Amino acid sequence: MIQRDSLTRHLYAQDASMYQEVPEGVSFPKNISDIRALVEQANTHKFSITARSAGTSLAGQTTGGGVIMDVSRYMDKILSLDEASKIAHVQPGVIRDTLNREAGKFDLLFGPDTATTNRCMIGGMIGNNSSGSFSIKYQTTREHILEVEAVLSDGSVAYFKPLAKEELEAKKKLDNLEGHIYRSMLKLIEKNRDLIERSYPHKDIIRRNTGYALDKLLEMQPFNPKGRKFNLCELLCGSEGTLAMTAAAKLNLVPKDSHKLVVVPQFESLDEAMKAAVHIVGYEPAAVELVDHIIMDATKGNIEQRKNRFFLEGEPRYILITQLEGNDLNELQEKAQKLGETLKEKSLGYAYPIISDADEMKRVWDLRKAGLGLLMGLGKDGRSPSFCEDTAVRVQDLPGYVKEFEQILKKHDTHCVFYAHASVGELHLRPQIDITTEAGLEKMKVMAEEIADLVKKYNGSLSGEHGDGRVRAPYIKKILGEEMLPVLKQVKEIWDPNYIFNPGKIVDPKPVDADLRFSPDYIKPDEETVFSWNKEGSLGDALELCNGAGVCRKLAESGGTMCPSYMATKEEKDSTRGRANVFRQVFSGEDPHGYESEELKEALDLCLSCKACKSECPANVDMAKMKAEFMNGWHQKKGAQLKERFFSYAGKIFPLASITPKIANMVAISKPGKWIFENMFGIDARRDLPAFAPKTFRTLYRKHKRNGVLRSDNKVVLFIDLFTNYNEAKIGMDAMNVLEKMGYEVIIPKSMETGRPQISKGFLKEAKFITKKVLAEFEEFVECGIPVVGLEPSEILTLRDEFLELCNDEELPLAQKLATFSFTFEEFITQNKDRIPARGSSRKVLLHGHCHAKALVGNEPTVEALESAGFEVEVLETGCCGMAGSFGYEKDHYEVSQDIGELVLFPKLRENQTDEVCAPGFSCRHQIKDGLKRDAMHPASLIARAIL
Structure with missing residues (x-):
C-alpha cells in the first residue's frame, strides 16, 4: 500500500514551492477504504500523512517527511453531475478543467479559476481554498463547497455539510470523534469570538487564508442568528490537509454568462496601474489581472508564449487584463469602451485594446496563466523565492501598500515581479533574491519579517490563496497576534490530537529556511558533458530550471503535447517535473550518483524525447537534451546494449x-x-x-x-x-x-x-x-x-x-x-509560395504535426504550404503520436506507445475516415499505418500531386 523505493520517494520530495523533503513513502489510494486503512496504519506505526493531488502548491503544503498520499492517480472520478440542482459530486483527484468540460455541456462551471486549472485538482483547491483570476466574481473555493466526505484522524468517516439547528444538536451528541469536533469547535469559537473578531484580516478582503478560517465560522448560526447554516466545510477549505483527509466533495456550479470581452489597459508605471485598478473595479469586472514587464519580457524567449503577445502596443511596463462578462453583448461593449475612456480621461495608461474574438481572448489568458512558470524559470540570475508572493489587502489600499512595498525592495537593493489579482487586492510579489548565498538567505528572512509587518499595518492577509504552508506559517503570529496561536493549536488538536495530518503546516512550523531546495548548502552538479549547454550555462544550471509548476501534468484533453507518457500513465515519474526533480537530486549533493543512477534511468525510460517541454514548459526545461546527455554518460559508465545501438x-x-x-x-x-x-x-x-x-x-x-x-x-x-x-x-x-x-x-x-x-x-x-x-x-x-x-x-x-x-x-x-x-x-x-503554380479546387486534409516541428517552428508553415497548393487544412490537436522515432518499435514501450496514440490521434482519425491525412514525420506516418491501417502523406507528396 505504501511505496518506499528510493525513486518514488525522491519524486515526491518537492512540490512547486522552494522546499524539498524526502518522505518515508508514498501511497496511492483507490477509494475511501484505502484512505481509512492508511490513517489507521499511521496511528499504529506513528507516521504522518501529507495529502497531495497535483503538487502545485507554492507554500510547501504538499511536502513532508512522513507518507505522501497522492490521490491524483486513481481518485479522479466525477461521481455525478446534476444539471437541475447545479451540483457536482467529485473525488479529490478531479482536475478543475476536466470538471468544467463536463459542466460546460450544461452551460455551467465551477467558478474558482487558478492559473493551474489544467492540472490542479479539487482536493488541492479545497486544501488551499483556491480562488484565481475570477475571484472578484466567483470568490473562493470555500463559497462553492457544499459537502465534504472526510476521513478523520482516527480513521472514521464524517460527512460535513450545512446543518440546521436540530441537525447541529444531533451532531454534538455523537459519541465519537466527529461529535467531539462539533462540541469542541463550538465552545472554542464562543469562548474566543471577540479575539477572533479583532485579530483576523479586514472582512472586505475576499481572499484571506491566514490561519484557520475561524472568522468565517463566526458568520454562521448559532453565532450569527441571521447567518448561514453552520458548515465545517468552510473550515476545511484552507486547512491544508491538517484537519481531515478529503475523500469526496459536493460542489455548487454556476451558470455561464453568454458573452465576454477582454480589455487590456497598458501602463508605463506601476502606480498608474494600481490607481487604474481601483477605477476598473467600479465597472464590475469578472477579473482584473496585473502582468508586469518582467513576465512580458520572459514571454519573448518562450516559443509557446511569443505568439500570445499580439495585443501589446509597444513595450508596456504593466498591463491589466480585464474581463467583462454578461448576457448583453451591446452592454458589455459600451462598458468596455467607457472603461477605456475613463482611464484615458484620468491619464491612467496609454492603450486600451478591446478583444472580442474567442481564440484571441484565450491567447491573452494563456499568456497570463504562463506568468508564474515563466518567472520561476528565469534561471539563476532571476531567482524569486516564493516567500511573500501571496499577500492581500483591500483594493483601495493597493496603491499605498505597493508604494511601501517598493520602499522595502529599495532598502534591500532588489526588485520584484508584480502580477496577478489586482481586482481583489492580491498581488503575487516575487522579489529577486539568490538564496543560494548566505547574504541572500538572510535578506529573504529579514524581508519576510518586514513584509509581514506591512501586511499587518493594512489589516491584510499574508495568504490570499496559496496558503500558509511552511513558508508563511512562521509569520501568522504577526498577522493574527500571539494570542491567536494557542487557539489555532487547539483547533488542530481538536481534529488531530496526535498530529498525524500534515504536521508543521499552519501550526508549529519549522523555520522558514529549513529543508530548502536551494540554499547556501546546495552543491551544484559539476559533471563532464558533451553538449555545450550554451543557453543554460551548464548542465548544473539546466537541472535547476524546473520550478515544480507542473504544467507537464496536464492531460491530453487540455491540449498540447507535453508530456505524452505522463498523459498515458499519470505517473509522476513520467512527467517532465518528475524527471527533472530526480535529475537534480541524483546529480547534486556531496555524493551524487550522476551518470550511474539506476533511478534516473528508470525515470527517463518513457521519455519520448518529443521536445514538447522545450516550448510548452514555462521554464523551457529541455528534457530531450538532458536525457541524451545522461544516456551518453550512462553508456560511458555502464556500456550499451545491442538493442540500444540498433537504430x-x-x-x-x-x-x-x-x-x-x-x-x-x-x-x-x-x-x-x-x-x-x-x-x-x-x-x-x-x-x-x-x-x-x-x-x-x-x-x-x-x-x-x-x-x-x-x-x-x-x-x-x-x-x-x-x-x-x-x-x-x-x-x-x-x-x-x-x-x-x-x-x-x-x-x-x-x-x-x-x-x-x-x-x-x-x-x-x-x-x-x-x-x-x-x-x-x-x-x-x-x-x-x-x-x-x-x-x-x-x-x-x-x-x-x-x-x-x-x-x-x-x-x-x-x-x-x-x-x-x-x-x-x-x-x-x-x-517562396509565390513560385507555386496556379492550382485547382480545394481539397480537405487533416494535419497531424510532428512534435519537433511543433516545438521549434509550429504547425503554421505546414498549414500555409498546403494551403498555397490548394488544400483546406484542419489541424488536429493531437499531441504526440506515440511512435517518436524508435520508441514505439521497442518491446518495452509498445503498450505505452499505443496508449499515447489512443489518447487523441487514433480517435480523431477514426472520427474522420474520408479526408486525407498529412503527417510530416516518418515515425508518425508509420504509427498511423500500424495503429489504424491507414496511409498518411508527407506534405511534399500532397503538394506534388496538386501542382505537377
Missing part, C-alpha cells in the same frame, strides 16, 4: 539491406525474422518495420540526372535523410520535383545523417562526429547563401538545435550560420 546503426545496416530490398522486407515480416528482431534488438513482434523501397532515392536521382536536371541561378540543397533514401524514396522525388517546378536547381549532398538517432539514444560522441562531418560538407553551401531544406523534421531541425550544442567553439559561427539557412520543406515552400 543508431541505420547508416551501416540500411545500405546492406537495400542491396536486396525484397529479401530484406520478407525477412522482416516473417515469423523467424520477427523473433530475431524481438529477441536480439528489442523490436516488438507486433510492429512491422518500415519496408525498404524497391529503389533508393539516390538510384532514382541518378536516373533523373541522366535525363537532365534543371539548371538555375536559384539553388537549394535538398537534404535526403537515411529513411527517405532507403524507405520512402518517392517522397524525396516528389520534393525534388516540386522544387524544380518552382524554378530551383536542386543539389543533393552526400551526407544522409544529422545524428538524430544517435542523439535520441545517447551516443553523443558519434553524433558529434556526424556534426563535424556535416558542417565540413555544408560549409560551401552556407558561404554561398544556398538554403538547406529537409524532409524529415527531426533531422533538419537537428541542424538548428543540437548542432549548436555539439560543435566546438571554432565551429560555432558556421553552425549558427547553417542554422539560419536550414528549413523544413514546408517552411521553404511557405517562404
Whole structure:
C-alpha cells in the first residue's frame, strides 16, 4: 500500500514551492477504504500523512517527511453531475478543467479559476481554498463547497455539510470523534469570538487564508442568528490537509454568462496601474489581472508564449487584463469602451485594446496563466523565492501598500515581479533574491519579517490563496497576534490530537529556511558533458530550471503535447517535473550518483524525447537534451546494449539491406525474422518495420540526372535523410520535383545523417562526429547563401538545435550560420509560395504535426504550404503520436506507445475516415499505418500531386 523505493520517494520530495523533503513513502489510494486503512496504519506505526493531488502548491503544503498520499492517480472520478440542482459530486483527484468540460455541456462551471486549472485538482483547491483570476466574481473555493466526505484522524468517516439547528444538536451528541469536533469547535469559537473578531484580516478582503478560517465560522448560526447554516466545510477549505483527509466533495456550479470581452489597459508605471485598478473595479469586472514587464519580457524567449503577445502596443511596463462578462453583448461593449475612456480621461495608461474574438481572448489568458512558470524559470540570475508572493489587502489600499512595498525592495537593493489579482487586492510579489548565498538567505528572512509587518499595518492577509504552508506559517503570529496561536493549536488538536495530518503546516512550523531546495548548502552538479549547454550555462544550471509548476501534468484533453507518457500513465515519474526533480537530486549533493543512477534511468525510460517541454514548459526545461546527455554518460559508465545501438546503426545496416530490398522486407515480416528482431534488438513482434523501397532515392536521382536536371541561378540543397533514401524514396522525388517546378536547381549532398538517432539514444560522441562531418560538407553551401531544406523534421531541425550544442567553439559561427539557412520543406515552400503554380479546387486534409516541428517552428508553415497548393487544412490537436522515432518499435514501450496514440490521434482519425491525412514525420506516418491501417502523406507528396 505504501511505496518506499528510493525513486518514488525522491519524486515526491518537492512540490512547486522552494522546499524539498524526502518522505518515508508514498501511497496511492483507490477509494475511501484505502484512505481509512492508511490513517489507521499511521496511528499504529506513528507516521504522518501529507495529502497531495497535483503538487502545485507554492507554500510547501504538499511536502513532508512522513507518507505522501497522492490521490491524483486513481481518485479522479466525477461521481455525478446534476444539471437541475447545479451540483457536482467529485473525488479529490478531479482536475478543475476536466470538471468544467463536463459542466460546460450544461452551460455551467465551477467558478474558482487558478492559473493551474489544467492540472490542479479539487482536493488541492479545497486544501488551499483556491480562488484565481475570477475571484472578484466567483470568490473562493470555500463559497462553492457544499459537502465534504472526510476521513478523520482516527480513521472514521464524517460527512460535513450545512446543518440546521436540530441537525447541529444531533451532531454534538455523537459519541465519537466527529461529535467531539462539533462540541469542541463550538465552545472554542464562543469562548474566543471577540479575539477572533479583532485579530483576523479586514472582512472586505475576499481572499484571506491566514490561519484557520475561524472568522468565517463566526458568520454562521448559532453565532450569527441571521447567518448561514453552520458548515465545517468552510473550515476545511484552507486547512491544508491538517484537519481531515478529503475523500469526496459536493460542489455548487454556476451558470455561464453568454458573452465576454477582454480589455487590456497598458501602463508605463506601476502606480498608474494600481490607481487604474481601483477605477476598473467600479465597472464590475469578472477579473482584473496585473502582468508586469518582467513576465512580458520572459514571454519573448518562450516559443509557446511569443505568439500570445499580439495585443501589446509597444513595450508596456504593466498591463491589466480585464474581463467583462454578461448576457448583453451591446452592454458589455459600451462598458468596455467607457472603461477605456475613463482611464484615458484620468491619464491612467496609454492603450486600451478591446478583444472580442474567442481564440484571441484565450491567447491573452494563456499568456497570463504562463506568468508564474515563466518567472520561476528565469534561471539563476532571476531567482524569486516564493516567500511573500501571496499577500492581500483591500483594493483601495493597493496603491499605498505597493508604494511601501517598493520602499522595502529599495532598502534591500532588489526588485520584484508584480502580477496577478489586482481586482481583489492580491498581488503575487516575487522579489529577486539568490538564496543560494548566505547574504541572500538572510535578506529573504529579514524581508519576510518586514513584509509581514506591512501586511499587518493594512489589516491584510499574508495568504490570499496559496496558503500558509511552511513558508508563511512562521509569520501568522504577526498577522493574527500571539494570542491567536494557542487557539489555532487547539483547533488542530481538536481534529488531530496526535498530529498525524500534515504536521508543521499552519501550526508549529519549522523555520522558514529549513529543508530548502536551494540554499547556501546546495552543491551544484559539476559533471563532464558533451553538449555545450550554451543557453543554460551548464548542465548544473539546466537541472535547476524546473520550478515544480507542473504544467507537464496536464492531460491530453487540455491540449498540447507535453508530456505524452505522463498523459498515458499519470505517473509522476513520467512527467517532465518528475524527471527533472530526480535529475537534480541524483546529480547534486556531496555524493551524487550522476551518470550511474539506476533511478534516473528508470525515470527517463518513457521519455519520448518529443521536445514538447522545450516550448510548452514555462521554464523551457529541455528534457530531450538532458536525457541524451545522461544516456551518453550512462553508456560511458555502464556500456550499451545491442538493442540500444540498433537504430543508431541505420547508416551501416540500411545500405546492406537495400542491396536486396525484397529479401530484406520478407525477412522482416516473417515469423523467424520477427523473433530475431524481438529477441536480439528489442523490436516488438507486433510492429512491422518500415519496408525498404524497391529503389533508393539516390538510384532514382541518378536516373533523373541522366535525363537532365534543371539548371538555375536559384539553388537549394535538398537534404535526403537515411529513411527517405532507403524507405520512402518517392517522397524525396516528389520534393525534388516540386522544387524544380518552382524554378530551383536542386543539389543533393552526400551526407544522409544529422545524428538524430544517435542523439535520441545517447551516443553523443558519434553524433558529434556526424556534426563535424556535416558542417565540413555544408560549409560551401552556407558561404554561398544556398538554403538547406529537409524532409524529415527531426533531422533538419537537428541542424538548428543540437548542432549548436555539439560543435566546438571554432565551429560555432558556421553552425549558427547553417542554422539560419536550414528549413523544413514546408517552411521553404511557405517562404517562396509565390513560385507555386496556379492550382485547382480545394481539397480537405487533416494535419497531424510532428512534435519537433511543433516545438521549434509550429504547425503554421505546414498549414500555409498546403494551403498555397490548394488544400483546406484542419489541424488536429493531437499531441504526440506515440511512435517518436524508435520508441514505439521497442518491446518495452509498445503498450505505452499505443496508449499515447489512443489518447487523441487514433480517435480523431477514426472520427474522420474520408479526408486525407498529412503527417510530416516518418515515425508518425508509420504509427498511423500500424495503429489504424491507414496511409498518411508527407506534405511534399500532397503538394506534388496538386501542382505537377
